[in-house]
Amino acid sequence: MCGIVGCILKDNNEEVAPILFDCISKLEYRGYDSIGLATYFNDKIHIKKDKGKILEVDKKLNLADMPGNFGIAHVRWATHGDPSKLNSHPHVDENNTVAVVHNGIIENYLEIKKQLIKEGHVFKSDTDTEVIPHLIQKYMDEGFDLEHSIRKTIEVIHGAYAIAAVSVNEPDKIVATRKDSPLIIGLGNEGYYLASDSPAILKYARDIIYPEKGEIVILDKTGVVVHDEFDNVVNKEIETINWTPEMAEKEGYDHFMIKEINEQAIAVKNTLTQKDNIQQIIDEIGDIKRICFVACGTSYHASLTGKYLLESLAGIPTDVILASEFKYSANTLDEDTLVIFISQSGETADSLKALDVANETSKTLGIVNVAGSSITRRAKYVIQTQAGPEIGVAATKTYVAQLTSIYLFVALLSNNQELLDELNKVPDYIAESLNDVEYIKSISKRYNFARDFFYLGRGYTYPTALEGALKLKEITYIHAEGYAAGELKHGPLALIDKNIPVVVVIPPGDNYRKTMSNLEEVKSRGAIVLAVGSSDDESLKAKANDVIAINSNVGEIIAPLVYVVPLQLISYYITLEKGYDPDKPKNLAKCVTVE
Ligand code: AGP
Numbered sequence: 001m002c003g004i005v006g007c008i009l010k011d012n013n014e015e016v017a018p019i020l021f022d023c024i025s026k027l028e029y030r031g032y033d034s035i036g037l038a039t040y041f042n043d044k045i046h047i048k049k050d051k052g053k054i055l056e057v058d059k060k061l062n063l064a065d066m067p068g069n070f071g072i073a074h075v076r077w078a079t080h081g082d083p084s085k086l087n088s089h090p091h092v093d094e095n096n097t098v099a100v101v102h103n104g105i106i107e108n109y110l111e112i113k114k115q116l117i118k119e120g121h122v123f124k125s126d127t128d129t130e131v132i133p134h135l136i137q138k139y140m141d142e143g144f145d146l147e148h149s150i151r152k153t154i155e156v157i158h159g160a161y162a163i164a165a166v167s168v169n170e171p172d173k174i175v176a177t178r179k180d181s182p183l184i185i186g187l188g189n190e191g192y193y194l195a196s197d198s199p200a201i202l203k204y205a206r207d208i209i210y211p212e213k214g215e216i217v218i219l220d221k222t223g224v225v226v227h228d229e230f231d232n233v234v235n236k237e238i239e240t241i242n243w244t245p246e247m248a249e250k251e252g253y254d255h256f257m258i259k260e261i262n263e264q265a266i267a268v269k270n271t272l273t274q275k276d277n278i279q280q281i282i283d284e285i286g287d288i289k290r291i292c293f294v295a296c297g298t299s300y301h302a303s304l305t306g307k308y309l310l311e312s313l314a315g316i317p318t319d320v321i322l323a324s325e326f327k328y329s330a331n332t333l334d335e336d337t338l339v340i341f342i343s344q345s346g347e348t349a350d351s352l353k354a355l356d357v358a359n360e361t362s363k364t365l366g367i368v369n370v371a372g373s374s375i376t377r378r379a380k381y382v383i384q385t386q387a388g389p390e391i392g393v394a395a396t397k398t399y400v401a402q403l404t405s406i407y408l409f410v411a412l413l414s415n416n417q418e419l420l421d422e423l424n425k426v427p428d429y430i431a432e433s434l435n436d437v438e439y440i441k442s443i444s445k446r447y448n449f450a451r452d453f454f455y456l457g458r459g460y461t462y463p464t465a466l467e468g469a470l471k472l473k474e475i476t477y478i479h480a481e482g483y484a485a486g487e488l489k490h491g492p493l494a495l496i497d498k499n500i501p502v503v504v505v506i507p508p509g510d511n512y513r514k515t516m517s518n519l520e521e522v523k524s525r526g527a528i529v530l531a532v533g534s535s536d537d538e539s540l541k542a543k544a545n546d547v548i549a550i551n552s553n554v555g556e557i558i559a560p561l562v563y564v565v566p567l568q569l570i571s572y573y574i575t576l577e578k579g580y581d582p583d584k585p586k587n588l589a590k591c592v593t594v595e
Contacts, residue, residue, distance in 0.1 A: 001077035001589035002089075002103040003027030004183075005200050006164040006174045008070035009191035010221045016191075017066035021058070023193070023200040024073040026248060028054050029256075029391050029583065029590040030103075030196060031077030034088035037063055038099040039071030040166050045099045049074075049088040053584075069221075070174060072164045074101035077589040080109070081126030091130045093137035094122045098146075098167045100136065102129040103196050104160035104181040105594050112156060132157065136165055146170040147216055147227070150177055154214070160349060160593060164194055173220040178211055181593045182347045182374060185209040185217055185224055187238065192219040197345075197370070197591065198241050199248035199389050206243075209236040210372050239372055248389045257392035257475070257582040261568050262434060265427040267397040268561065270386035271404040272423060278408050281381045285363055289336035291318045292362075294326050294354045296592070298395040298470060299342040302402040304463035305560045306340070309406065313557075314414040323350035324595070326357065333361045340365045342406075344390060344398035345591040346373025353595060355379060367405045369398045383409070392583045393590045394475050396568050399467065400430070403561050419557070426561050429551050433565040436548060440566055443530065443546050444573035450501050453480040454522070455567070456488060457505040458515045464505050464560045468567030475575045475582045485518040498526040503570075505563050506533045506540060509556025519543060530570075532563050 005023040007016050020037050035057050036049025046068065048061045054075065057063065074089035081087035090099040106112075109128035112135065117123065121134045132153060139149035146167045154161075160180035166173070176183060176194050186193035186205030193201040194217070198208065209224065211217050215234060216227045226234045253259035291310055293303030300322055307318040321329050323341075333339065339358040343351050346368040355378050358364050366379030369387050376382045385401035404423070411419040447453075453472055457465030466482030473480050483492060485504070496502065502522045506515045516539070523529050523543060531544035536552040548566040550559075575582040 001031050001591060001593055003030035003075045003196045003200065004072065004101040004103050004162060004164055004194070005196070006072040006176065006194040006219065007191055008174055008219050008221055011190070012069055012221070014069055014190070015067065016069050016071050018064040019204065020071050020073040021064040022203070023195060024075055025054050026200045027075050027196060029393055031075040031589055032584050033078045033083035034076040035063070035074065036088045036090050037066060037071060037073040038090040038166065039066045039068035040168065040171055041068035043168055045092065045096055045166065045168055047090055047092070047099065049090065050085045051083040051088060070166065070172065072099065072101045072166060072174060079105055079594060080128040087125045087127050089129060091125060091127065091133050093133040095137065097169055098133040098136045098140070098165055100129065100133045100163060100165045102132060103162045103593065106131060106157045106161065107159040108157065132163060133165070136167070140167065140169055146173065146175050147218060150175050151216060154179065162196060173218055176211070176217045176219070177215065179213045180349065180352065182591070183211055184372065185211060185219070187224060191221070192224050194219065198243065199391060202241065202243060202248055203245040206241045207238050208241055208372060209238060210377065241371060243389050248391060255392065255583045257394055257396060257572055260390055260392050260397045261565065261572065263388065264397045264400045264565060265430040267387040267401045268404045268430060269427040271401045272408065273386065274383060274405065275408055275412070278383055278405070279412050281365065281383065282409070282412055285338060285381065287336065288316060288338045291316050292329070292333065292337055292339045293318065293320045293342060294323050294339060294351060294358070295342040296323050296348055296350055298399050298467060299344060299402060301463045301467040301470065302399055302406060303340070303342050304466065305403055305460060306406040306410070308460050308463070309410040313416060313419070314410055323348065323354045326354035330357045333358060335362060337362045338365060339363070340367060341375055341379060342367045342402050343375050344369040344395055344402070346370045346375035347591050347593055349593050349595045351375065352378070367402055369401060391590070393585050393588050394471055394571070394582065399564065400561055407558070407561070422558050426558060429554050429562045430565055432551050433562055436566065437569065440548065440569045441573050444570055444577055447501050447530065447570070448574050448577040450478060450499065452500045453478060454488070454492065454496070454500060454502045455480060455482040455505070456485040456502060456515070456518060457482070458485040458511040460556050461505040461507060461559050461563060464564050464567070467564055468503060468505070471568055471571040472574070474588060475571055475580065475585045476578060477580070477586070478574070485515045488518060489521060493521065493525065496522050496525040496527045498528065500527060502527045502529050503567070504529055504531045504544065506531055507550070507554060507556045507559035507563060508534045508537070508552065511556055532566050
């Protein structure tokens with residue numbers, strides 16, 4: 001979590017701070033506790049940093065106004081040490097000779113810090129990161145250059161990191177390295193860039209190099225050199241990102257989240273173009289006896305839908321495992337198991353850990369939105385979802401794009417032409433579901449009072465209920481639980497009363513009658529029922545307090561792709577009612593690069 005950027009301009013007379021500020025602002029979704037910039041000018045490292053959101057800190061410090069043509073910057077999502085000015089990055093050694101930005105966690109920082117204090121180093125912050133500039137300075141004092149001081153530093157530190165450093169003793173360069181945290185290098189017309197994620201630098205560079213673990217990258221105004229652990233120059237492949245800078249802008253919307261909700265029809269349409277690639281992957285993979293999905297959060301809910309589809313439509317036994325709990329299931333894997341990793345970012349630490357384990361025994365497939373991310377580089381097969389950059393912390397369009405890939409995979413695996421035909425209609429269904437915004441806004445005003453919600457779904461839409469509840473929790477801070485509709489009577493029904501709205505996801509299909517009975521159960525215990533159902537369902541309209549209508553042709557099998565849209569909208573508008581920022585929920589970051 002945290003985001004880092006760095007830039008060195010080719011022209012000595014150009015100032016880098018406005019560019020650093022622009023780039024780091026694009027990474028605010030990775031952390032918004034604090035922000036800081038360091039530039040080098042006239043034999044000195046200049047630093048501006050403080051806690052707070054980017055605009056607040058900028059108002060106070062005027063961050064784009066710093067001298068120098070190269071520097072580094074950071075947005076923080078605190079792990080070690082409170083959000084505070086002292087704990088903000090960049091961190092420096094006591095002589096201000098080395099400045100460092102870091103994304104990740106240094107697990108053994110306490111013992112290193114103790115030793116460095118014994119050696120006379122003076123620390124100012126509570127962070128794990130601060131050991132890094134001190135170690136670099138120590139090795140530079142021993143006579144090593146910046147690159148080799150960083151090399152020696154990463155021999156000592158354990159954990160996950162993407163690091164960028166500048167030094168007054170070796171000016172005009174930025175040196176960076178990574179292990180288990182993302183880092184990309186951009187080759188632009190005006191200069192060279194590094195960043196945790198591509199939206200930061202799309203405006204300046206779309207030709208990208210992806211450094212691997214342990215490689216050291218040296219950026220100066222003449223270019224970029226990458227060295228492996230034996231100091232050999234590595235000839236890195238340059239990949240061009242096909243996302244445009246505009247795709248990572250709000251483009252007139254109030255928030256990224258609502259922009260991204262509105263982009264879902266196109267995200268599905270674009271992901272459907274992956275059909276031939278998916279067919280090729282299926283052909284290459286060959287026989288599969290079991291499928292095991294591994295994912296977190298929203299991606300876990302997409303995976304759960306995958307289980308329902310694979311088992312009911314393709315007859316393949318399927319498990320879904322939370323990535324953070326994966327190690328307990330790892331010894332059940334074998335070469336006949338396909339392990340599918342679903343992740344929008346492709347950088348989730350829990351998923352990456354599990355992927356390394358699964359790669360040892362099984363075929364692995366990543367379904368990932370961010371091209372060039374770690375999962376795309378480590379999984380044996382990759383399906384690229386085509387949602388474009390997603391900036392809002394709450395996943396929306398990447399979720400429907402993940403679902404689209406899974407549906408395509410299942411339809412092709414089971415030769416299900418009917419399902420393929422239905423999928424082609426989904427973009428229109430989604431577009432139509434967005435017509436009801438005014439009604440959903442008005443509902444949100446009325447449901448805003450509640451402190452707890454239940455979301456019910458059955459079969460294919462049980463994961464949809466889980467996702468609806470997660471969306472509500474993460475951005476409105478209202479407690480919500482997703483439940484299998486039939487399971488409620490086994491305990492949670494005791495909680496139901498008039499203060500707990502129950503959202504029932506009830507598409508037409510085989511499960512309809514049973515779900516309707518569950519709706520009646522909660523209704524008769526006084527619950528307010530908000531249903532999402534078919535537009536021609538008159539009995540639903542008679543029974544529920546409110547009904548959000550979806551095109552009656554959307555049956556229960558494809559319902560997860562469409563019925564989730566109003567659930568996202570409800571969460572979005574309740575968040576606005578409460579006066580919160582839906583793009584930056586407290587305590588959360590877009591990309592979770594710590595375990
Ligand atoms: C979704 O709204 C959340 N922000 C979160 O649950 C997310 O889905 C989870 O952290 C997994 O991320 P990934 O898809 O990038 O792996």
